[in-house]
Amino acid sequence: MAETSLQSQTQKQSGAANKFWRSIKESLGAWAYIAPAGLLMMFITFFPQVFQAWMAFTDYRITNLRFNIFNPETWEAFAPEMVGFENFIRVITSSLAIENYDFVRLLTFNIVWTISNVFFHVVLGVIIALALNAKTLYGRRIYRAIFVLPWAIPGLIIAFTWANMFDRRFGAINQLLGLVNEWFGWAINTDIRWLESAQPPIGGILSFLPLSFYAVLIANIWLGWPFMTVIATGALQSIPTELYEAAKIDGASGWQQLWKITVPLIRPAMIPAIMVGTIWTFNNFNVIYFITRGGPFGRTELLVTQAFKLVYEQRLYGVAAAFSIVVFIVLMILTLIQNQVTHATEAYYD
Amino acid sequence: MTKHKANELLKQIGLQIFLLTITAIVLFPILWMVSIAIDPRNIDKPLELVLIPDGATLRAFKQVLTEPYTQLCANPAEPETCMTFLKLLGNSLMVALGTSLFSVVLGASAAYAFSRFKFIGRETGLLGFIALLMLPATATIAPLYVLLNQIKFGGEPLRSTLVGLAVAYTSGSLPFAIWNLKGYFDTVPKELEEAALIDGATVTGAFIRVILPLAVPALAVTVLLGFMSGWTEFVMAWLFLESPEKFTLAMALRSMQGQFTTPWSTFFALALVMSVPPVLLFFALQRYIVSGLTVGGVKG
Numbered sequence: 001m002a003e004t005s006l007q008s009q010t011q012k013q014s015g016a017a018n019k020f021w022r023s024i025k026e027s028l029g030a031w032a033y034i035a036p037a038g039l040l041m042m043f044i045t046f047f048p049q050v051f052q053a054w055m056a057f058t059d060y061r062i063t064n065l066r067f068n069i070f071n072p073e074t075w076e077a078f079a080p081e082m083v084g085f086e087n088f089i090r091v092i093t094s095s096l097a098i099e100n101y102d103f104v105r106l107l108t109f110n111i112v113w114t115i116s117n118v119f120f121h122v123v124l125g126v127i128i129a130l131a132l133n134a135k136t137l138y139g140r141r142i143y144r145a146i147f148v149l150p151w152a153i154p155g156l157i158i159a160f161t162w163a164n165m166f167d168r169r170f171g172a173i174n175q176l177l178g179l180v181n182e183w184f185g186w187a188i189n190t191d192i193r194w195l196e197s198a199q200p201p202i203g204g205i206l207s208f209l210p211l212s213f214y215a216v217l218i219a220n221i222w223l224g225w226p227f228m229t230v231i232a233t234g235a236l237q238s239i240p241t242e243l244y245e246a247a248k249i250d251g252a253s254g255w256q257q258l259w260k261i262t263v264p265l266i267r268p269a270m271i272p273a274i275m276v277g278t279i280w281t282f283n284n285f286n287v288i289y290f291i292t293r294g295g296p297f298g299r300t301e302l303l304v305t306q307a308f309k310l311v312y313e314q315r316l317y318g319v320a321a322a323f324s325i326v327v328f329i330v331l332m333i334l335t336l337i338q339n340q341v342t343h344a345t346e347a348y349y350d
Numbered sequence: 351m352t353k354h355k356a357n358e359l360l361k362q363i364g365l366q367i368f369l370l371t372i373t374a375i376v377l378f379p380i381l382w383m384v385s386i387a388i389d390p391r392n393i394d395k396p397l398e399l400v401l402i403p404d405g406a407t408l409r410a411f412k413q414v415l416t417e418p419y420t421q422l423c424a425n426p427a428e429p430e431t432c433m434t435f436l437k438l439l440g441n442s443l444m445v446a447l448g449t450s451l452f453s454v455v456l457g458a459s460a461a462y463a464f465s466r467f468k469f470i471g472r473e474t475g476l477l478g479f480i481a482l483l484m485l486p487a488t489a490t491i492a493p494l495y496v497l498l499n500q501i502k503f504g505g506e507p508l509r510s511t512l513v514g515l516a517v518a519y520t521s522g523s524l525p526f527a528i529w530n531l532k533g534y535f536d537t538v539p540k541e542l543e544e545a546a547l548i549d550g551a552t553v554t555g556a557f558i559r560v561i562l563p564l565a566v567p568a569l570a571v572t573v574l575l576g577f578m579s580g581w582t583e584f585v586m587a588w589l590f591l592e593s594p595e596k597f598t599l600a601m602a603l604r605s606m607q608g609q610f611t612t613p614w615s616t617f618f619a620l621a622l623v624m625s626v627p628p629v630l631l632f633f634a635l636q637r638y639i640v641s642g643l644t645v646g647g648v649k650g
Contacts, residue, residue: 234644
């Protein structure tokens with residue numbers, strides 16, 4: 001009896017050891033699958049980030065470009081000077097010698113831009129997905145094909161097109177307003193300076209938003225909803241029709257069905273899409289850079305367009321590095337908050 | 351019953367009005383582009399809203415497709431050194447296809463590990479990739495420029511090669527690709543692979559022959575998004591590439607925008623031509639897009 005128990009004990013021990021080795025072996029196997037992607041990210045994203053963190057504490061400029069981290073001979077002659085937190089302080093307290101630079105304004109604008117865009121993308125995207133998902137609809141396939149166009153046409157091109165359309169002289173939007181005037185006998189101003197006017201159209205708390213904000217908002221709504229429609233369509237198609245039939249038998253109205261069945265059931269698919277959409281919109285370079293160029297007076301500048309200008313126009317690599325780190329931290333905080341909020345509400349629905 | 355039918359009809363009319371309005375809004379900027387591209391006057395804006403202006407011509411398209419790009423020349427004195435449409439197209443295709451190939455191969459491989467294996471560092475690894483999603487591509491520009499500048503292939507910095515560019519774009523599209531593919535792989539039943547393993551397949555063999563064919567929608571989405579990012583990216587290309595021989599279509603388009611004047615007809619002609627490949631790819635892959643993007647989210 002004692003013997004057998006001893007035997008089983010050693011067996012158990014060697015079993016545990018085996019298990020351990022097996023898990024190591026399996027881990028190595030798994031990491032081998034991840035290695036190509038992991039190494040690429042390590043080299044292209046992670047390592048530059050570490051390098052960036054170092055650069056942010058230096059006064060890295062164009063003359064330091066000859067500094068080569070892999071070549072010790074260049075270290076002494078071209079190494080940038082360490083400046084401590086100076087770059088960060090200058091970025092946050094807006095004391096950079098650049099026209100129209102105001103960190104608080106940039107950040108506020110970037111957040112307002114993101115929230116307003118994502119809101120319209122999701123609402124419009126879901127409404128259109130609902131319409132396309134109606135039980136009987138003529139021309140469904142044609143609509144689906146057309147509605148993918150804003151997503152399929154390169155964003156860069158769309159941005160150029162909207163910039164042209166918002167032009168004051170003979171721009172499509174002003175011409176369209178003229179046509180509306182003609183049809184209805186109205187007298188809307190057809191000489192609107194969409195992109196240049198510094199006058200805020202809505203006063204009070206929104207007076208920091210120039211007219212060009214609304215112009216780029218329209219352009220970016222046009223651009224962004226199809227992605228949300230696609231996600232919402234996938235989610236809608238996964239809802240079993242029996243649920244609606246049962247609700248109908250119970251006498252639920254269309255409105256009740258929407259809020260009690262549709263909305264809760266597409267939530268799980270929409271939340272990740274909203275989080276990704278938020279990140280994409282927060283960093284949407286093309287629309288701002290090619291339509292308003294951040295103007296008038298830098299009031300529609302985003303953090304990314306400012307970062308690009310710091311590198312490309314000012315060549316202040318050290319400051320740009322500090323700036324990018326600040327942007328990353330801001331985005332991380334926002335995502336964590338968003339995650340917290342959406343999780344909290346999810347628990348509420350369950 | 352007739353009341354029901356009347357209701358249905360009203361609903362259909364309402365839906366059609368709504369969707370036709372959206373269609374008009376979607377098509378408006380596109381038709382505006384077409385209208386300018388075929389305008390014979392090469393002016394920046396037509397003076398009236400008409401789709402087909404008087405004397406409409408395809409001259410701008412012909413110019414864009416066949417004539418050399420005089421702003422993009424290695425040596426402005428010699429027209430033979432100027433870029434042509436075909437060269438630009440080749441560069442763009444190389445970057446875009448390179449990005450989608452790298453994204454789908456590296457992404458599928460990593461996503462498979464995260465979906466199927468239990469291993470040390472799994473959670474951390476996955477979280478790490480998702481955190482990288484938050485990094486704006488533009489946030490790495492400064493260090494990436496400095497670093498890629500220092501790595502040289504045959505005397506040329508990696509930064510200024512098309513492969514280097516595709517690799518940089520891949521790093522931008524990988525986090526989403528891995529996340530999306532992992533969600534999709536999670537929905538493929540494990541039993542299918544186990545059956546293949548019992549039949550004597552290796553793990554990799556089962557992955558390639560059993561899982562990948564079932565994950566075509568998610569793979570298609572990865573290819574599509576990779577292609578799109580490589581095809582349209584502008585910021586890094588503009589910063590990193592120096593020699594006009596490496597320029598892409600997106601850069602050619604940007605370079606047409608002069609400081610004072612832009613040849614608008616040719617500009618929009620090139621814009622429309624450049625929109626064709628991604629639009630065709632979207633249409634070709636359309637039946638996969640919905641499930642490829644949402645199956646993981648709905649079931650996982």
